[in-house]
Amino acid sequence: MEAPKSADPIYLNLSADDPDLGTTEIESICMNCYKTGVTRLLLTKIPFYKEVVIMSFTCNDCGYQNNEIQSGSEIKEKGIKIKLTIDDVKDLNRRVCKTDYSALRIEELDFEIPPKSQKGEITTIEGIIDRVVNGLSQDQEKRKLEHPEAAEQISQFMQKLEELKEVKKPFTIVLDDISGDAYIENLCAPHSDPNMHVSHYNRNKEQDHMLGIFSRAEIDDETEVKNKADQDENNEKLKPIPEDAWPLEELHGEVLRFPTNCPECSAPCDTNMKLTTIPHFKDVVIMATVCDRCGNRTNEVKSGGGIEDQGVKIEVKITSRDDFSRDVLKSETCHLAIRELDVDVGPSALGGRFTTVEGILTAMRDQLSENSAIFDDSSEKDSTDRLHQFFVEFDKILDGKREITMILDDPTGNSYVQALSDDGKSDPNLRIIRYHRSFEQNEELGLNDMKVEGYEQDSS
Known part of the structure; x- marks a missing residue:
C-alpha cells in the first residue's frame, strides 16, 4: 500500500x-x-x-x-498535579512523562511552560531544563543586535536555569496535566516519596473543551434537545427520581446488566451490577465488566451512599492467617499503607475494591511489581537492590511469616475492614479513627465549592 x-x-x-x-x-x-x-x-x-x-x-x-x-x-476522569522538590543532583535524573496538555512551573523562578506549547515527551528533569535553555538560546545572537536589553535579560535567565542543575539550593517543580496522564518517577519506590506530592482534581468545562470533551447539550442544538428531552429515553441528561419511585431495597440480590464499551479496546460488551449490603457498614454497588474480544476484566466497587461527614482511618494488625480472611472495602479515595515497610500507595493505584486482606495485599504486590518495571533498564543499582529486598520482605508477609499493620485512610469515610468479633466492634487488632477533613482534602473532593442548599435559585 x-x-x-x-x-x-x-x-x-x-x-x-x-x-x-x-x-x-x-x-x-x-x-x-x-x-x-x-x-x-x-x-x-x-x-x-x-x-x-x-x-x-x-x-x-x-x-x-x-x-x-x-x-x-482513553482520557482519565481527573486531572493530575504533581509537586516535586528538587534538593539533590540525583533528582535531575528522575524520568518524566509529559503530555501535550502538561503545564510545568518552576516556582523559584516564577517560570511556567503553558499547556499545548510543547509536544509530549519522555525525558528527565534535567532534560526539561535543557530544552528550555535551548529554546531561549534560539535567535539570541540576532536579539543581541536588535534588542540588546531583552537579550541581556534572557541571558541572565538562562544562567539561572543552568544554575538549577547544580542544585545549590532546593527548588520546586509543579507538573499540572488536565488529561491526568503526566508522570514523574518516584526514586524512593516502593516507599512514598517525601519530596513529591500527587493530587487529582476534577476538570472544569473549559479544560474539558481543551481536551475535546463536550456534553450532548453542548454539541446538539439547544432547541432540539429541549424538544426531544421528554421523548428520548436514552437522553444523557439525568432527571431527579421522585421519592419512593424506585425503592432501593428492591434492587438487593438483583443483578442488573447494561451495555457499555470495553475500556481497553472499545468493543461492545456488558457490565453486570449488583447492590449488596456489607454487615455493620452500608450498601455498596459491585460492577464487573468482561470483554469477549480482548479478554479484559475489570471490577469496581462504589459506595451506595454519599460522602460521610467525617473521614475514617482504619488500622488492622495482621498477626495470623485468620486476619487474611477479613473482608476489605477500599474506596477510590482511600490511601493504603503498610507501616512496617514504610510503603504507601495512593487512592488511584488500586482503585475501588471489595476483597479480603490477602486479596488487597496480593493486588498491592502485583501493582508495585509492575511499577518497578518502568525504565528498569536505566534504573540505578541501589534502587534495583532496594526494590528486590522490598519484595523479599513483602513475600514474607504473604506467607504469614511477618506481622504488619495495614492502614486505610479514607477522607470520604467509605472504606471498611471486617471485625472478627461477634458484635463487630470489640476487636483488639482493629482500630477505627474518625476525623474531620482538612480544607485541602475537601478541596480535592470538590466539597468546598459544593452548594447543597438554595442551588435551584441560582441564575444560569
Whole structure:
C-alpha cells in the first residue's frame, strides 16, 4: 500500500496487545523545509502507566528530526498535579512523562511552560531544563543586535536555569496535566516519596473543551434537545427520581446488566451490577465488566451512599492467617499503607475494591511489581537492590511469616475492614479513627465549592 503524500489526518486502529504490531511508517511534510519526510509510529505500553504512541520524524533533505509522545488510551476522569522538590543532583535524573496538555512551573523562578506549547515527551528533569535553555538560546545572537536589553535579560535567565542543575539550593517543580496522564518517577519506590506530592482534581468545562470533551447539550442544538428531552429515553441528561419511585431495597440480590464499551479496546460488551449490603457498614454497588474480544476484566466497587461527614482511618494488625480472611472495602479515595515497610500507595493505584486482606495485599504486590518495571533498564543499582529486598520482605508477609499493620485512610469515610468479633466492634487488632477533613482534602473532593442548599435559585 502506497503511503499517503498529503498532510491529511490519518486514523489508525491499533492495539498494544497485537503481537504483529510493529513500527508504522508514513510520509509527512517537514515543518522546517516543507519537503517530504518520514514519520515512524510505535504503539507500546508502559507498565503501570498506559498505552502511548511514540512518534519519530526525520527529513533527509534538511536533516530535521523530531520526537514526541502521545496518549494511546482513553482520557482519565481527573486531572493530575504533581509537586516535586528538587534538593539533590540525583533528582535531575528522575524520568518524566509529559503530555501535550502538561503545564510545568518552576516556582523559584516564577517560570511556567503553558499547556499545548510543547509536544509530549519522555525525558528527565534535567532534560526539561535543557530544552528550555535551548529554546531561549534560539535567535539570541540576532536579539543581541536588535534588542540588546531583552537579550541581556534572557541571558541572565538562562544562567539561572543552568544554575538549577547544580542544585545549590532546593527548588520546586509543579507538573499540572488536565488529561491526568503526566508522570514523574518516584526514586524512593516502593516507599512514598517525601519530596513529591500527587493530587487529582476534577476538570472544569473549559479544560474539558481543551481536551475535546463536550456534553450532548453542548454539541446538539439547544432547541432540539429541549424538544426531544421528554421523548428520548436514552437522553444523557439525568432527571431527579421522585421519592419512593424506585425503592432501593428492591434492587438487593438483583443483578442488573447494561451495555457499555470495553475500556481497553472499545468493543461492545456488558457490565453486570449488583447492590449488596456489607454487615455493620452500608450498601455498596459491585460492577464487573468482561470483554469477549480482548479478554479484559475489570471490577469496581462504589459506595451506595454519599460522602460521610467525617473521614475514617482504619488500622488492622495482621498477626495470623485468620486476619487474611477479613473482608476489605477500599474506596477510590482511600490511601493504603503498610507501616512496617514504610510503603504507601495512593487512592488511584488500586482503585475501588471489595476483597479480603490477602486479596488487597496480593493486588498491592502485583501493582508495585509492575511499577518497578518502568525504565528498569536505566534504573540505578541501589534502587534495583532496594526494590528486590522490598519484595523479599513483602513475600514474607504473604506467607504469614511477618506481622504488619495495614492502614486505610479514607477522607470520604467509605472504606471498611471486617471485625472478627461477634458484635463487630470489640476487636483488639482493629482500630477505627474518625476525623474531620482538612480544607485541602475537601478541596480535592470538590466539597468546598459544593452548594447543597438554595442551588435551584441560582441564575444560569
